[in-house]
Amino acid sequence: MERETIKSNFFNYKKANYFSDIYPPLEDIINSPEINLHLFNSNCIIKICKLLDIRTNILYDxxxxxxxxxxxxxxxxxxxxxxxxxxxxxxxxxxxxxxxxxxxxxxxxxxxxxxxxxxxxxxxxxxKDYSYEQFNHSFNEHLSIIDMLMHTGIEQTKQTVKEYNLI
Structure with missing residues (x-):
């Protein structure tokens, strides 16, 4: 299953602007040996947060x-x-x-x-509203943090995720 996910991400994003920056840490996340889905997902969230300098304490036990x-x-x-x-x-x-x-x-x-x-x-x-170029297609919003990272890079993604209001 993980090999299919890695291949899918590779082929879907290999022409993205920030592929060479994002793919190595993404591959490391996906290749985690964890078999418990809850712990695997928690680990993914923690590592993506670390990549984006999000310092929220995540309780997952x-x-x-x-x-x-x-x-x-x-x-x-x-x-x-x-x-x-x-x-x-x-x-x-x-x-x-x-x-x-x-x-x-x-x-x-x-x-x-x-x-x-x-x-x-x-x-x-x-x-807040945002958009970015996705392979010269019309913008498809809220796909995933991986999509945003691949197309805008770490620094722009850091800025975009800070753009919100609490209501």
Whole structure:
């Protein structure tokens, strides 16, 4: 599977402006020997963040959150829609967070008032408009961070990911 992913990225992006800069670290990320999907994905995110100088502390050890999951499973009076919000609220409280920031798509899933009643501020990341050249095609937005890196390079990608508003 990983060889297919590497070949696919190679052939899809070999003519991209920043291919020679981005492909080696990407290949290193994809070639990780990790077989646990959760840990593999966490490792990918951590390495991409390091590449972009994003210094967010990423917590990925699920064993530390087992108590929250068990508590949610044992709550019979909670409906299916609220369990997603309650999971976030419980995690935030466990880590003494006052604010939860979610991608903009979460406006359909999460209610700011519900979070407020539970002592949390809920904000959504609203990415500012951006575009870049993609092989002389019309711009296809929100493909992936890999696409942006391959076409704009590390420095421009660093700038672009900082362009957002919290709503």
């Amino acid at each position: 699920n064993s530390k959150n087992q108590d929250v999951e068990e508590e949610l499973v044992n709550q019979n009076n909670i409906n299916k829609e609220d369990i997603k919000s309650q999971r976030i609220i419980k995690f935030c409280k466990k880590f003494n967070s006052k604010t939860y920031i979610n991608p903009i798509g979460g406006t359909e899933l999460y209610d700011k008032e519900y979070f407020k009643k539970n002592g949390l501020e809920l904000l959504f990341v609203n990415t």
